[in-house]
Amino acid sequence: MSDMDFGRGAGPTCALHPLRGATGTCARCGNFMCDTCSEGGTSSRCPTCRERSGLTFPLHRDNWSVGALWNVCWAAFQREWGMLSLGALISIGVSGGAQLMVNVGLGIGAAVDSAALSVVLAGLGFLAQLVVQGLVQLGLLRVCFDVLHGGRADLGRLFSQMHKVIPYLLTLLLITVIVVVPLIIVGALGFLAVLGTGALSGLSANPSSSEVMNVLGSVLGVLGLLLVVMTVPLFYVLLPLYLIQPELTYAEVPPSPMELLRRCWALARGQRLAMVGVSLITIVLMLGGLIACCVGLIPAMALGQLLVAGMYLALRPRSDEDAGPLPG
Known part of the structure; x- marks a missing residue:
């Protein structure tokens, strides 16, 4: 044998x-x-x-475009728009319930007249809101993946990602560090630049309003210049984070936060401009939904999530390539 x-x-x-x-x-x-x-x-x-x-799914890295993605996602949305919109509505309701938890925590702190307790309960409530809202968002992406693969929109899948709470929290912590650290660096550089201009040295002990306005103008000018200079590098570094949620959703076994970041960076390589196009479309959809007396906001949110899910499917490797060579 x-x-x-x-x-x-x-x-x-x-x-x-x-x-x-x-x-x-x-x-x-x-x-x-x-x-x-x-x-x-x-x-x-x-x-x-x-x-x-x-x-x-008909699109992949070699043949996808923003227009082709729109056509595929729009056809899928027309087929399942009702259930997708209901899923978006449920996710909004869950977010509202989580916000209610924050308000309850603040109310309890106010009732016992304890500022410390209010801060602790508000912090815990905010963290719970962030986690619950994020996990339901992953569930909505899961439903979108099913629809784009030709399946039905099963709303039971909205809560299918709750077991990923620990990976989601760790990834959220990593993203916070990645976003906050560059902002701190920019702020520090701006402060040093302001000191270098000597704008602060010209202030008297009791500065007049004109002196304050002059210094404020110098500070804002330096910070604005730094922001313009840093926009492209920050944009280049932070844009792959747009794929964090789809990658975490699609992975049956959640990877480590660093591996998740590495995968998203690889997926975004050479595709950043097209990703910007998809982002702009989702923003326009949301604004259009708001303009339509908020009636169109829910289906616009569902369609936006479908576009994000479709973009991820187009960027990820095909199944056999993703699996690597067969053993033996």
Whole structure:
């Protein structure tokens, strides 16, 4: 008996990748599928059946554009707009409930007349709001992935990402450091630049309003110049963070925060301008929803999330490439 025959005796193997264990069966043909074939558990059909049914996501890094992404996502949105909008509404409701927790904490602190307790409860409430809102946002992205893969919008999936609370918190902490540290550096450079101009040395002990305005003008001018100079580098560094939530959602086993950041950086390489285009479209959608007396805000939010999910699917490697070479 060969090693391969011995390995197969342990359980069913994938029909397309015989050296991999099966994690499910295709809902159409019944063949065994591995995790790669099921797109990390997001598809109930094998790649062959998806191709025959036209359920594979049609865009990838070599053929996608903002216009093509819009066409694909708009078609998917038209098919499931009601459930997607309801999912967006539920996520807004969850955020509102979390905000209520913050207000309750502040109320308790005020009732016992304790500023320290108010600060602690408000901080805990804000953290809970941030986590719950973020995890439901991941769930909405999960629903969007299902729709873009040709499935239905299952709102039960809105709460399918709650087990990722620890990776989400650690990633949130890393993002905070990445965002705050450059801002501190810019502020420090601005302060040193203001000192270098000698603007502060001209202030008297009791400065007049004109002196204060002159110094303030110098400070704002220096900070504005620094902001303009730093915009492009900061933009280049921070834009891959736009893909953090989709990557964390799509990964069945959440990677470490540093690995997550590395993957997003790799996905954004050479695609930043197109990502800006998608970001601008989502902003325009949200503004349009607000202008329409907020009635269109909920479907606009759903469509915006669908665009983000579609952009991620277009940028990520294809399944077989992502899985790497087959063993043996």
